[in-house]
Amino acid sequence: MITGALTAVSSGQTVTVSSGQTVSAVVILSGGTEIVESGGTALDTTVSSGGSLVVLSSGFADPTIIYSGASETISAGATDLGAIISGGTQLDYGFASGVVIFTGSQVIESGGTASGTTISGGLEIVAGTDFGATISSGGQQGITSGGVAISALVWSAGTATVSSGGTAINATLYGGQQNVSGVASGTTINQSGVESVASGGTDIGARISGGGTEHVDGITLGDTVFGGGLLVVSSGGSASGTVVQNGGSETVGSAGTDTAARISGGAQDVFGFASGASLSGGQQIVGSGGTATGTTVSGSGSVEYIDLGGTGIGAVIAGGGVEYISSGGVASADTVESAGSIVVSSGGTTIGEQLDGGITTPPKPFSPVARR
Secondary structure, three states: OOOOOOEEEEOOOOOEEEOEEEEEEOOOOOOOOEEEEEOOEEEEEEEOOOOEEOOOOEEEEEEEEEEEEOOOOOOOEEEEEOOOEEEEEEEEEEEEEEEEEEEEEEEEOOEEEOOOOOOOOOEEEEEEEEEOOOEEOOEEEEEOOOEEEEEEEEOOEEEEEOOOOOEOOEEEEEEEEEEEEEEEEEEEEEOOOOOEEEOOOEEEEEEEEEOOOEEEEEEEOOOEEEOOOOOEEEOEEEEEEEEEEEEOOEEOOOOOOOEEEEEEOOEEEEOOOEOEEEEEEEEEEEOOOHHHHHHEOOOOOOEEEEEOOOOOEEEEEEEEEEEEEEOOOOEOOOOOEOOOOEEEOOEEEEEEOOEEEEEEEEEEEEOOOOOO
């Protein structure tokens, strides 16, 4: 318990701030420890290298400066507001709000919560729950197994990494990077931001536009790509339920897989395997080594293009939709319904198509949409 005025905690000294007591502008020196008990308050504390501040349950600190080599521990049920971390470490088992990290780290432990952290050149490790972090240039957020980060904002040259067992919800990438080995849901990717989904990682419901890119070596479900966005499904990666709208582009790489894409105004390039795509004013271009099965091509402006070395199987073409088969391309078992058509270029092959009110015609010029 404090008796008299307190300005510094020296080496070897442990000072306790008891219930009902308030200390202000204390400097904790190397080897010194200040403990804020339940009902105690520490204001404007500075923790120097080698010093330690411990805030126990129902204790309160506002704000704290933590220099290199120093530490603050926020116990379960304790609170710290507005800490500044400049090389030191904050261990958060309770609640921390408005922290700014220049260098050093904030560790949100299991059961701990942080809100509104700004990460600028330092590191935030999330094993508990984090709300609304802002990750600036040089800043890093690491979400470990069991950790959850919600509504992070990742600016250019900032990085968020979701490890196996970790979860990121509703992150926004404004030119920043998100690396996903766990689960990411509702990510918005724009302004040249990049999300990379590693093998074993899962992305759900991303929205990609404005020069943003998502690279998928794992699994992605229900993404929407539009307005200059690009989704790349790499070898071993899979995408399901992708929506490709005006100005959006999806590339299914060799040994990549896409299922049930809906393409309306955008374009899908297939060098791997795509099944069950539905085109409504969009384009699917099946390139060398690529295979598309069960594509529905319907409506004016809807085009499936089977390029040299590409294969199309079981397409349904109707209502103004067109399938073009280039020299060296092969299409089989297509159904051509009313107002649908197949155009077979010299050297192209169609096998076993069924004409149900549609037509097969001589070749005419075709230029796929420009794609990123």
